[in-house]
Amino acid sequence: MKIFNSLTQKLEEFKPLNNNRVTIYVCGITPYDTTHLGHAFTYISFDALIRYLKFKGFNVIYTQNVTDINDRDKDILQRAKEQNISWQKLSEFWTEKFLSDMKCLNWISPTNYLKASENIPAMLNLIQKLLDNSLGYIVNGSVYLDISKVSGYGKLSKLFDREKMIKVAKDFEEDLENPDKRNPLDITLWRASKPNDPKHIPSFAFDSKGLARHVSEALQAGRPGWHIECSAMSISTLGEQIDIHGGGSDLKFPHHEAEIAQSEGATGKIPFAKYWLHTGTVGYRGQKMSKSKGNLVMVSDLLKKYSQNAIRWLILSHHWHEDWEFKEEDLARAQKNVELVENLNLHLRGGGIKEFTRLMDNNLDTPKTLEYLLNLVEQNSKVELKKLYNILGFI
DSSP states (O other): OEEEETTTTEEEEOOOSBTTEEEEEEOOOOSSSOOBHHHHHHHHHHHHHHHHHHHTTOEEEEEEEEOOOOSOSSHHHHHHHHTTSOHHHHHHHHHHHHHHHHHHTTOOOOSEEEEGGGOHHHHHHHHHHHHHTTOEEEETTEEEEOGGGSTTTTTTTTOOOHHHHHHHHHHTTOOTTOTTOSSTTOEEEEEEOOTTOOTTSOOBOOOOTTSOHHHHHHOOSEEEOHHHHHHHHHHHHHOSSEEEEEEEGGGIIIIIHHHHHHHHHHHOOSOSEEEEEEEOOEEETTEEOOTTTTOOOBHHHHTTTSOHHHHHHHHHTSOTTSOEEOOHHHHHHHHHHHHHHHHSOOOOOSSOHHHHHHHHHBTOOHHHHHHHHHHHHHHTOOSOHHHHHHHTTOO
């Protein structure tokens, strides 16, 4: 099996670090305004990968997070303030909405599904290691990672130019103008609370037991940085090195780049993730689908008109690594294709697995695999069509 690795920019043979065991971490949602088709594309693409790895006999351990809290004042905290509810209630509502929508698409739940707010001790332990390794520094109770001490920073995103990094980081609303930072691009690991913080901004106190003296004495109550959250939850559940780290392509920088710097800097283990897989973006009406542009296509709305298998077919008809644009006529066509397969007498058996695996082994080529299924329908070929259909996650 070969897969495209964003880190090396090459199609590589997939070889797990530990024989038959495969560890996978995929960055999860910030729980508000979910679940749109862009979310579904990422998580169903990885769902297809996980199903296929299990079909091939691997033992898959899969962790996904919920970013219900981070160092930013906007996104979930701002939305909760606007709706006059707590961030906890907003997070709970949209997380349940996401899980319900994904269940409708026959998504396999992760082995570990973690809320950031419930895993702060793991984050503090990782921050301690970065400080012990002289990679982090403390100013006014907050902690930052000094990227000037990180070898190869930019190796995943291929952004080695400082100005380009700043431009992309600005789009992600990184705290570039923070006067406490030595370098605008330094990574916020812990954001200390301030006396004048608005009431809706949460602050997490922590037990200093087990923390190094210079951490326990200098750190103040506050919030973890967005980037350290994923490093900590990955390491605490999957180990210091993992096989696959995934997410949307827009997360390469600064988020995934920061994860590499933090994880490798704390543990000394290189690489943190052997394979980096990034799904393409989904567009609608000529622009990338996003909350800020207001062009979201919600899965729950699509389910009112189309079957869950049709939506899944639409998603898998696009290669996981490529950008694409949603058009409703394509979903209508997917519905017809699903009906063609499902209306065929599927009590068939034969030798279709070989061609199926050949296609899927080639960078998880689900579009060509679906074409193969349709060819089998047209030929009324006596192969294990039902089995192949189920392996891809169709109900």
